[in-house]
Amino acid sequence: MEQLNDASHWLHQYLPFDLNLLQGAMILLLGLAVHLALRALVNRLHRMAEHSEHRWDDVVVTALAPPLRLVIWVFVVFMMLRIFTDTDDALLKFLNEMYDTALVLLLTWFLIRLIRGVEEELLRPDREGQSSDRAAVHATAQLVRISLWVVAGILILQTLGVSVSGLLAFGGIGGIAVGFAAKDLLANFFGGLSIYLDRPFTTGDWVRSPDRQIEGTVEYIGWRLTRIRTFDQRPLYVPNSIFSQIALENPSRMLNRRIYETIGIRYQDAGAMAAIVDEVKAMLANHEAIDTGRTLIVNFVSFGPSSLDFFVYTFTRTTQWVEYHAIKQDVMLRILDIIHRHGADVAFPTQTLHLEHVAPEQDGENAQ
Secondary structure, three states: OOOHHHHHHHHHHHOOOOOOHHHHHHHHHHHHHHHHHHHHHHHHHHHHHHOOOOHHHHHHHHHHHHHHHHHHHHHHHHHHHHHHOOHHHHHHHHHHHHHHHHHHHHHHHHHHHHHHHHHHHOOOOOOOOOOOOOOHHHHHHHHHHHHHHHHHHHHHHHHHHOOOHHHHHHHHHHHHHHHHHHHHHHHHHHHHHHHHHOOOOOOOEEEOOOOEEEEEEEEEOOOOOEEOOOOOOOOOOOOOOOHHOOOEHHHHHHOOOOEEEEEEHHHHHHHHHHHHHHHHHHHHHOOOOOOOOOOEEEEEEEEEEOEEEEEEEEOOOOOOHHHHHHHHHHHHHHHHHHHOOOOOOOOOOOOOOOOOOOOOHHHHHHHO
């Protein structure tokens, strides 16, 4: 160090110009050269990533390039300021704090860009193995970003000389007071967190609650509330804490849809009942839209007030609401055709009134 100081004093003594200007110019030129070299390297890495089978390397390069270029110029500016303020200790301390703060912010910027790139890659429409749970991916990325900014804030406060331990202790006491004041908000937050972790439903699912008047398609899952579009196209905003207190059905995750119908024929068609039941069962067993791996029952079940009833119990392969009703219509029409082919017909409610015959009185008896 003494030799460097001696050399500096010698240069100051014998050179005809200011040494600080020479050092600043050299650092500036060096920074420009590194910047150009880095840009050429990044362009080369991008071209290599385009020919790669995996896109993750491109995500990392894209996230790293702007923060890394900015780091170079932050270092250049810091070194030039140090050259011209090397005698002011207070200013040097301030510059060191600003330099550390800038590095923390640049590192945070890189990680934020990396998280955003990973999120976009996971949700890319043409990506093989794309995540179907878009809400979970988005929520996880958002939670990581929030946590990252909190950590960055703590690190910045530490570089500025703020007591982090005292701040955390004060935050703990204040957190208790805030928790009591905003318990509903926190309940909704943790309700949203449980939705993201347990995933009882996701965006696009049809949900229904037998406990509340909640039914529709999930459009958005937030940290405080969930937006559901009802079937009459009205938006329904449900606080997330509600979902931890109610039973919820998710028909979108059904494996099949059920056809369960009771059909009655006339009493005078009793002789055709066995043949009708057998043919209906055979028809369902050979129907291309019926899942024969599930329960399939067709049986004569009861003597109704005005009909002989048999029931059909089976499951369709599809779970789509519109397609299911088209299949059900086809099944019902085929059953009706089977009934008519056997000379029978579907019964309708009837009543038979029996009148008792009363003999007329004789004339002689009337005369008396």
